[in-house]
Amino acid sequence: MVSIIALVLLGLLWGGVYLLMAEGLNLIYGVMKVVNLAHGDLIVLGGLLAYTLFAHVGLTPITALLPVALVLFALGAAVQWGILERIPLGGAEGELRTLLATFGLSYVVSNTSFLLWGGQFQSIPFLQGALRLGPLAIPEGLLACSLAAFAAALLVHFWLHRTIAGKALRATAESPLGAASCGLEIRRIRIIAFALGAAMAGGAGALVIALVPFQISSGGDLTVQSFTLIALGGLGNYLGAWIAAEILGLAEVLSQYYLGPDIASATIYLLFIAVLLFRPQGLLGRLGRI
Amino acid sequence: MAKNGCARTMGRRAAGMATLAAMWLALGAAPAARAAEDGPIRIGCSITETGPYSPPAVFELQGYRLAAEEINQAGGVLGRKVEIVNYDDQGNPSTAVQLYQKLIYSDRVDLLLSPYETDLMSAVAPLVTRAKKVMPSLGANVDAFQGQFPYLVQAITQTPRYMGPAIDLAASRGYKTIALLIQNTQFPQQLARGIEAEATAKGMRVVFKESFPPTTTDFSALVLKAAETHPDVIVGATYLADSEGIVRAAKAQNINARMFAFSIGPVEPEFGRGLGDAANGVFGTTLYFPTLHTAGNAEFVAGFQAKFGRAPDYHAAVAYGSLKVLAEAVRKVGSLDQDKIRDALLATSVDTVAGHFQLSPTGLQIGYTSYVLQWQNGRQALVWPADQASAAPELPHGAW
Numbered sequence: 253m254v255s256i257i258a259l260v261l262l263g264l265l266w267g268g269v270y271l272l273m274a275e276g277l278n279l280i281y282g283v284m285k286v287v288n289l290a291h292g293d294l295i296v297l298g299g300l301l302a303y304t305l306f307a308h309v310g311l312t313p314i315t316a317l318l319p320v321a322l323v324l325f326a327l328g329a330a331v332q333w334g335i336l337e338r339i340p341l342g343g344a345e346g347e348l349r350t351l352l353a354t355f356g357l358s359y360v361v362s363n364t365s366f367l368l369w370g371g372q373f374q375s376i377p378f379l380q381g382a383l384r385l386g387p388l389a390i391p392e393g394l395l396a397c398s399l400a401a402f403a404a405a406l407l408v409h410f411w412l413h414r415t416i417a418g419k420a421l422r423a424t425a426e427s428p429l430g431a432a433s434c435g436l437e438i439r440r441i442r443i444i445a446f447a448l449g450a451a452m453a454g455g456a457g458a459l460v461i462a463l464v465p466f467q468i469s470s471g472g473d474l475t476v477q478s479f480t481l482i483a484l485g486g487l488g489n490y491l492g493a494w495i496a497a498e499i500l501g502l503a504e505v506l507s508q509y510y511l512g513p514d515i516a517s518a519t520i521y522l523l524f525i526a527v528l529l530f531r532p533q534g535l536l537g538r539l540g541r542i
Numbered sequence: 543m544a545k546n547g548c549a550r551t552m553g554r555r556a557a558g559m560a561t562l563a564a565m566w567l568a569l570g571a572a573p574a575a576r577a578a579e580d581g582p583i584r585i586g587c588s589i590t591e592t593g594p595y596s597p598p599a600v601f602e603l604q605g606y607r608l609a610a611e612e613i614n615q616a617g618g619v620l621g622r623k624v625e626i627v628n629y630d631d632q633g634n635p636s637t638a639v640q641l642y643q644k645l646i647y648s649d650r651v652d653l654l655l656s657p658y659e660t661d662l663m664s665a666v667a668p669l670v671t672r673a674k675k676v677m678p679s680l681g682a683n684v685d686a687f688q689g690q691f692p693y694l695v696q697a698i699t700q701t702p703r704y705m706g707p708a709i710d711l712a713a714s715r716g717y718k719t720i721a722l723l724i725q726n727t728q729f730p731q732q733l734a735r736g737i738e739a740e741a742t743a744k745g746m747r748v749v750f751k752e753s754f755p756p757t758t759t760d761f762s763a764l765v766l767k768a769a770e771t772h773p774d775v776i777v778g779a780t781y782l783a784d785s786e787g788i789v790r791a792a793k794a795q796n797i798n799a800r801m802f803a804f805s806i807g808p809v810e811p812e813f814g815r816g817l818g819d820a821a822n823g824v825f826g827t828t829l830y831f832p833t834l835h836t837a838g839n840a841e842f843v844a845g846f847q848a849k850f851g852r853a854p855d856y857h858a859a860v861a862y863g864s865l866k867v868l869a870e871a872v873r874k875v876g877s878l879d880q881d882k883i884r885d886a887l888l889a890t891s892v893d894t895v896a897g898h899f900q901l902s903p904t905g906l907q908i909g910y911t912s913y914v915l916q917w918q919n920g921r922q923a924l925v926w927p928a929d930q931a932s933a934a935p936e937l938p939h940g941a942w
Contacts, residue, residue, distance in 0.1 A: 258766065266762070377816060377821075381794065391794030465782065467783070512752060
């Protein structure tokens with residue numbers, strides 16, 4: 253009995269970790285319709301920056317969160333301003349061009365990381381203990397990541413729906429032409445959005461590297477995992493992504509326990525295929541949404 | 543029309559012949575001048591000098607370099623100096639094949655050394671065998687040494703033996719049961735079979751066995767399930783990231799055992815950096831340790847430190863040992879006859895810095911074993927076997 257409760261709890265907490273890593277991508281894709289294939293590499297970069305701040309300055313991942321997020325924000329802004337803004341959008345070709353650009357970016361980011369940090373797995377010893385709750389042991393690190401994911405989701409939701417800048421961003425996503433004709437500076441808005449998405453990826457990396465060791469080539473898997481998650485939830489839908497993350501966390505932990513780890517790693521994709529077959533717009537996605 | 547097509551084919555074929563002829567000249571003519579009898583003995587290899595897989599391979603190259611330097615200081619081999627000819631394979635097996643092709647047929651090196659690690663070694667094995675070149679190989683898997691590649695001899699501990707001494711240590715403390723967690727890739731799978739055999743031989747029982755894919759990052763449920771069998775020892779046939787993941791999952795869920803031991807993982811310095819205090823008490827295996835009391839080890843460590851500014855690791859040690867053994871075989875034979883060198887290697891029984899080097903008739907390494915280390919107060923200490931230990935093993939593992 254304790255075991256099933258422990259498993260459900262673990263699943264929900266890992267769901268929080270997956271959500272944390274996918275939120276930045278959800279913002280960039282959901283709002284801007286840019287598939288950022290460098291997303292996972294930005295997570296790894298954030299994690300490795302946090303590792304350096306821990307190893308050489310002694311900052312814990314929580315205190316490193318802000319500086320890491322700021323660095324990634326600047327990097328994201330530079331990428332959007334210097335590369336993506338200069339790529340002619342529109343039509344399938346435009347999408348392909350941004351796809352290729354972010355694919356190239358993922359190579360640049362991961363190889364630069366290799367030059368700086370080498371190829372070995374790195375991790376940070378932080379919040380490794382268990383919170384005892386009667387017979388239950390709740391992993392502290394997982395709990396911290398879940399809380400951070402929840403806080404980040406709330407902040408972004410608040411920003412998108414309650415502030416002028418956020419509303420302007422959503423307007424730009426719905427119709428760039430309409431937004432521009434209302435006098436919105438859509439270029440600046442897109443730069444902020446991409447930078448924010450990169451900052452969220454970096455911040456997630458800073459926390460998750462204390463749970464999962466990162467290596468420069470870890471980025472690809474994280475991109476795929478995050479993308480599957482937001483597609484599952486309904487691209488750009490925050491509540492949907494959250495539900496999808498929790499379902500994934502539960503499915504992964506329960507199947508690892510009952511069916512074995514080999515099958516567990518396939519569950520995310522089996523779920524994804526099922527959703528594509530029966531609900532192609534995602535769990536909470538709207539059909540025909542642009 | 544038909545005639546025209548025929549002419550075109552003929553033309554293309556002629557061009558192809560011309561290219562082939564040019565290549566033949568390029569391959570054949572140039573080295574003929576270089577292969578002078580009184581020049582240095584040229585020893586070729588490819589090494590992963592760049593890319594994500596380079597750190598261990600660079601240790602290997604430094605091991606080769608130090609061995610070559612020492613051999614030359616002692617007067618060389620057959621009255622000639624030795625010279626290492628190496629290229630960067632970037633960790634890519636097909637690049638390694640091209641480079642060994644170049645080493646054998648274009649550079650016409652006299653002897654070959656092995657790339658690191660198994661994937662690259664296996665990729666060049668057929669080529670090296672066709673060319674009938676002896677190669678002391680740094681690939682731990684046993685498959686390449688069953689007779690189909692007669693010119694390859696294994697110069698590193700064979701995979702099934704990687705964790706033997708760790709199981710021996712557990713048995714010496716009276717531990718009876720093992721939970722075995724295995725990464726679902728070739729090396730850990732083969733290693734796990736060795737663990738099971740060793741456990742049976744020592745009267746221990748594997749009460750839990752489960753494999754996981756290499757992409758696994760969350761080990762919580764797996765470790766929870768393993769703990770339900772209440773094993774004395776939790777053993778991982780793992781690499782670095784998964785060994786850390788298993789330790790993290792155990793600590794975060796307050797899952798205890800008398801002993802935690804992993805194949806590859808604790809041997810890496812990153813294991814201690816990444817886990818901090820949680821690393822303390824965890825056991826790992828290594829093929830070499832700087833404090834070993836093996837033949838010539840103190841000189842090797844001092845020489846390596848002086849030349850490269852860092853302590854040698856096991857890749858450096860087995861590479862250094864393999865070139866030393868190869869040079870000794872050439873000395874014994876008195877020529878560069880590859881068949882005779884192979885036979886001399888198969889008959890070799892010698893102590894190197896990594897342990898006792900001895901081969902089976904098919905070239906399988908049956909001398910080298912492994913050593914057990916434990917993280918103690920944030921450092922690695924060699925704890926088993928007892929005659930090589932620099933510290934006593936701390937057992938049982940305390941509660942997290």
